[in-house]
C-alpha cells in the first residue's frame with residue numbers, strides 16, 4: 001500500500017520551479033515601472049478562470065503557468081510608482097521573501113510554545129516604544145486596521161460598560177461613541193458588529209481643515225449624557241482617509257479623561273509619522289490613547305495583511321475575549337503547551353498566521369529611520385503636487401493637504417456643478433484605463449475630487465508631473481469631445 005502525501009516525489013524539480021518563481025517575482029518588481037499602472041481584466045481571462053473543480057492534478061508547473069497568464073498580469077497596481085488609490089502600501093521585494101519564510105514555517109500562533117510568539121511580542125514591544133505607549137502595555141497583531149479598530153472598540157465597550165461579553169448588549173446602558181464625520185467606515189462597521197447599532201455613533205462635525213470640532217464634541221457628550229446615554233468611547237483620527245487630517249489628539253485625550261470615556265485612535269497610516277523625528281510632533285497626544293490601531297501594510301509597505309492594536313492595560317485588553325476556558329487549550333509551565341503569551345485571548349482569532357515575521361524582518365533589514373524618511377518623502381511629494389495644482393490654471397486644489405493626500409480636480413471656465421463632476425470622473429477613469437496612474441475618488445463638500453494618496457516608496461516627482469499632464473490633457477479631450485454625456489450618472 002502506498003501512503004499519500006503532499007510532498008513532491010521529485011524535490012529537485014520543485015526546487016527548480018521555486019527558484020524560477022523567485023527569479024520571476026523579483027524581476028516583476030524590478031521592472032514594475034515599465035508596466036501600466038493598472039489594466040482592465042479581459043473578459044476572456046475572467047472566463048478562463050472559471051474552470052470546473054480540478055478533481056485531477058494538473059501539476060505544479062501548469063498551476064504556475066496559469067498564475068502567470070491569468071493572475072500576475074492583472075494586479076491592483078499598488079506596486080506601481082503611479083498608484084495612489086485608496087490608501088495602499090507598495091510592499092517590497094524583501095517583504096515578499098519574508099512572507100515565503102513565514103509560509104514555510106507555517107506556524108500557528110494559537111497556543112503552542114514557539115519562537116514566533118517571542119517575535120510577535122518583540123514587534124509589539126518595538127511598536128509600543130515607537131508610539132510612546134508604556135512598556136507594560138498590551139497588543140496583538142491582526143490582519144488589518146479594520147480588525148484593530150474592532151478590537152479597540154470592543155475593549156472600550158467592556159471597560160466602560162462592564163461585563164458585556166457575559167450579559168450581552170441588551171443589558172448594557174445605552175452607549176454612545178464619538179468620532180468626526182471624517183472617520184473611516186471600519187469604525188461604523190465595528191459598532192454595528194458589536195451589536196450597538198450604528199445609531200450609537202455620534203458624528204461630530206469637522207472644521208475647515210477636516211479636524212474634529214472639539215467644542216462640538218464636548219457639547220454633544222453633555223447633551224447625550226443629559227438625555228440618559230453613556231458616552232463610552234471617543235475615536236480620534238491620526239490621518240483621515242479623505243484628506244489626511246489629524247485631529248487634535250491631545251485635546252481629545254483631555255475630553256476623554258474629563259468625561260471618563262475610552263480614547264481610541266485610528267492611526268491606520270498616519271501613525272507611521274511617529275517613525276520620523278520631524279513629522280512625529282504632528283501626532284502629539286497619540287501616546288495618551290487607551291488603544292491605538294495602525295497598519296504595517298500601508299505606509300510601512302509590509303506585505304498584506306499586517307496591522308496592530310496596542311492597548312494600554314493588559315487586563316482591559318483581555319476582558320472582552322475571556323469568554324471561558326476550553327479544556328483542550330490548557331496552559332502548562334513545561335512542554336509544547338507552555339504558551340504564556342495567549343495571543344488568542346486578545347482578539348477574535350484562534351488560529352493566527354506568523355505575520356509578525358515580515359514586520360520583524362523588515363524593521364531589522366531596513367531600520368526604522370528609513371521608514372521615517374520614506375514617509376517624509378511622500379509628504380514632500382504631496383506638498384509638491386498641491387503646489388502644482390494651486391499654480392496650474394486648469395487645476396484646483398480642493399482641500400488642505402497637510403500630509404500625504406491631495407484632492408484636486410480639473411476646471412474649465414464656465415463649467416461647474418454636475419458637469420464638472422462628470423468631466424472629472426471621466427478623467428479619473430481614463431487615467432486608470434489608459435494605465436497612466438491610479439488615483440481614486442472622493443467627495444469634497446459634495447463635489448467630485450480626484451484623490452491622490454501617496455503611500456508609495458516608488459513614487460518619484462516625475463510621476464506626479466506625469467499625473468498633472470495626464471489630467472490636463474485628458475481634461476482637454478473630454479471637454480472638447482463632449483464625451484461627458486457618455487459617463488454613466
Ligand SMILES: *Cc1c(COP(=O)(O)O)cnc(C)c1O
Nearest residue numbers: 087144145146184186241268295
Ligand atoms: C485603511 C484604513 C482603515 C482600515 O484598515 P484596513 O487595513 O484596510 O482594514 C481604517 N482607518 C483608516 C484611516 C484607514 O486608512
